[in-house]
Amino acid sequence: MNGELRSSLLIAYRDLVRFWKFKHWLASQIVMNLADVVIFALIFNNIVNREYIPDYIKFMSTGVLSVSVFASSFSIGREVGAEMRREVVYYLLTLPASRWALIAGRIMGGTFRGLIYQLAFIALNIALVGVPNLYQAAIIAYTSIVLSASMSALAIAISTSTRDFNLQATFRALTYYTLFFLSNVFYPREVLRLRFPGPLADAIAHTPVSLASDVYRWAFGYYSSINPLAIFELTLWAILLLVLAALLYRRNISR
DSSP states (O other): HHHHHHHHHHHHHHHHHHHHHHHHHHHHHHHHHHHHHHHEEEEEEETTTTTTOHHHHHHHHHHHHHHHHHHHTHHHHHHHHHHHTTTTTHHHTTSSSSSSHHHHHHHHHHHHHHHHHHHHHHHHHHHHHOOOOOHHHHHHHHHHHHHHHHHHHHHHHHHHOOHHHHHHHHHHHHHHEEEEEOOOOOOHHHHHHHOHHHHHHHHHTTSSHHHHHHHHHTTTSSSOOOTTTTTHHHHHHHHHHHHHHHHHHHHHHHH
């Protein structure tokens, strides 16, 4: 096995083991979030305009797939930020691995965390929305990997941009809530066009979280079709964010 790849996998394994140490916290978070989804969907299912969303429970449960992988991937950012503040990063830099192997390992660790966290929500969608065929299942897996990797990289880059705890938390929160609320997770494009200027509403439909939500809705059978370029756009976003975040992370740990 290539030495750099082996180093990256070992670093990712370390992050995964640390994540698993908090399995009881993880289980409680999943149960709590699943309960939130069910309660939220049951309440709003009879409130939202059925002209725009015929079945809000299915609409939201597929959108929450994006939120679950996106939110859990961001957890790696908090830990990497804490390492910067406590100067643990200097210990990591002395490991017999190149900085690029370290960066790749941390991003892989965050990616694995996002995918594990999402499993419960995948099961929820199979139960509520439908069972995807093999091709759709492959698209779901690809979408989850791409979204989780790009969000992990973004979270790491933001969290290491400063050693000030308050600024780290502020930057993470701003990024998180911007991507979270400026998306189609909770509202379809028709509603976004009612609330935002046309160009902004169209731009929201092309953000990574919105694109992933559309893909999940199609793959689970809620949408009969999607923008044929959605996967391509999502891949471009991932390449851009991974390259940009890796360069920023390398600069931040080298200062």
